[in-house]
Amino acid sequence: MKFDKKMDPSVLPMNLASLQRIDPYISQILMAASRARLYKYIKTEWKEANIEGSLFVYERKCEPCFGFMILNQLSEINEIQPITKDSIELHEESVQSPFLFYKKKESYHCIWFSEKENCRKLFQMIELVINNLRNPDFLFSTEQDFKIGEGSLLQGAS
Numbered sequence: 001m002k003f004d005k006k007m008d009p010s011v012l013p014m015n016l017a018s019l020q021r022i023d024p025y026i027s028q029i030l031m032a033a034s035r036a037r038l039y040k041y042i043k044t045e046w047k048e049a050n051i052e053g054s055l056f057v058y059e060r061k062c063e064p065c066f067g068f069m070i071l072n073q074l075s076e077i078n079e080i081q082p083i084t085k086d087s088i089e090l091h092e093e094s095v096q097s098p099f100l101f102y103k104k105k106e107s108y109h110c111i112w113f114s115e116k117e118n119c120r121k122l123f124q125m126i127e128l129v130i131n132n133l134r135n136p137d138f139l140f141s142t143e144q145d146f147k148i149g150e151g152s153l154l155q156g157a158s
Helices: 009-022 116-134
Strands: 026-042 045-060 066-072 079-083 099-104 107-113
Touching (some): 009 026, 009 045, 009 066, 026 066, 026 116, 045 079, 045 107, 045 116, 099 116, 107 116
Antiparallel strands (some): 026 045, 045 066, 066 079, 099 107
8 A cells, every 4th residue: 555655554444444434335445645625616616625634545345346535624524436437537637736637427526635646646546447447357456457657556555
């Protein structure tokens, strides 16, 4: 498991337990970013959605098998986004570090990251998951398929 510079990997069991209190079907954390903030496009401008905190990409034991969540430090309302083959629309232009822009259904959203590299990592993670879901014959291996450049988004976490 590769965390950003400010996320301590030793807190993985605690983070997983926190996520499982919200969704008991979460089986593992695939990626974490210590600080992210959600924005929504409303009418003609981007507005803060009052959702800010640690972001986690996770795998679930049942459908939908993947998702991401921002554990909100500002209120009890978390951002929970399932990742399915049709739930999120992303393009290479979606990454404008430290911002990741995406479309879901009829609304536009943006995530700001305190660590710029997490923007690209989340984009790559979502893109790989969606590609895998769209091509079920492709065997998904978290240890091999999420390797990007010199490092990897995932390292074997025990």
